[in-house]
Amino acid sequence: MYSRRADIHARFDGQQRGGIATPAKHSIVIVFTGEEGEEHGYSDRWRDDGVFEYFGEGQVGDMVMQKGNRAIAHHAANGKSILLFKIAPRGVVFEGEMICEGYQVRPAPDRLGNLRNAIVFELRLVENVIERVSDLPTTNGTLATLRERAFAAAKPAPAKSTSSTTVFERSRDVRDYVVARAVGHCEGCSQPAPFVRANGVPYLEPHHIRRLTDGGPDDPRFVIALCPNCHRRVHSGADGAAYNGDLRDKMKAIEIA
Numbered sequence: 001m002y003s004r005r006a007d008i009h010a011r012f013d014g015q016q017r018g019g020i021a022t023p024a025k026h027s028i029v030i031v032f033t034g035e036e037g038e039e040h041g042y043s044d045r046w047r048d049d050g051v052f053e054y055f056g057e058g059q060v061g062d063m064v065m066q067k068g069n070r071a072i073a074h075h076a077a078n079g080k081s082i083l084l085f086k087i088a089p090r091g092v093v094f095e096g097e098m099i100c101e102g103y104q105v106r107p108a109p110d111r112l113g114n115l116r117n118a119i120v121f122e123l124r125l126v127e128n129v130i131e132r133v134s135d136l137p138t139t140n141g142t143l144a145t146l147r148e149r150a151f152a153a154a155k156p157a158p159a160k161s162t163s164s165t166t167v168f169e170r171s172r173d174v175r176d177y178v179v180a181r182a183v184g185h186c187e188g189c190s191q192p193a194p195f196v197r198a199n200g201v202p203y204l205e206p207h208h209i210r211r212l213t214d215g216g217p218d219d220p221r222f223v224i225a226l227c228p229n230c231h232r233r234v235h236s237g238a239d240g241a242a243y244n245g246d247l248r249d250k251m252k253a254i255e256i257a
């Protein structure tokens with residue numbers, strides 16, 4: 001249980017009112033869900049398939065894809081982590097880090113009770129995306145086609161009606177490309193991958209250098225393939241933050257063309 005004002009805005013800044021806060025100096029988008037919203041015609045809910053339907057911002061008239069709504073749709077492309085909090089009587093409760101896999105536009109009442117077009121985001125817990133993407137990296141296709149797919153996967157979350165790929169496929173496309181790009185060597189320490197997977201693909205782990213957690217679609221310019229040692233170092237080492245800075249510098253040379 002956190003205090004929205006003392007624990008969130010005092011430390012990270014960002015809009016103190018409304019459902020979506022976009023602190024300018026941090027790579028996070030904070031979204032709040034709760035009872036309050038229902039008076040305004042919002043009915044956020046968890047679906048059986050693990051998707052959390054989250055109504056965007058805009059209390060009267062059609063919702064538009066700007067400000068907070070745009071921040072959610074573009075979070076992967078912009079390297080921001082979505083943090084979901086549930087509003088409780090005495091504060092806010094952290095629900096988890098989310099990936100936006102797309103959105104729907106559907107009629108829903110606004111604050112005045114008039115029907116309007118609401119943007120309903122489909123969010124999924126990042127840990128569930130990582131779980132489902134544990135299938136073996138493929139070696140299907142040339143590096144150029146893998147790269148093309150990875151960059152396509154990092155585009156802003158699509159409208160439901162225009163999307164043909166799932167968030168799992170997008171996440172996998174990014175991983176497969178960075179592993180192929182590394183050609184069997186850790187992009188951190190340049191050592192060969194310590195072993196190969198069952199299908200012969202060298203074992204390397206995708207690390208997201210500008211996000212809080214790994215997994216989900218991201219711009220391949222900000223995802224580096226690491227050996228397990230380098231990966232543990234960046235997350236658990238005393239010099240982890242500094243090492244992540246080194247990796248950022250390395251990425252500038254790795255993904256230029």
Ligand SMILES: [Zn+2]
Nearest residue numbers: 186189227230
């Ligand atoms: Zn390494």
Ligand SMILES: [Zn+2]
Nearest residue numbers: 206207208214
């Ligand atoms: Zn990592």
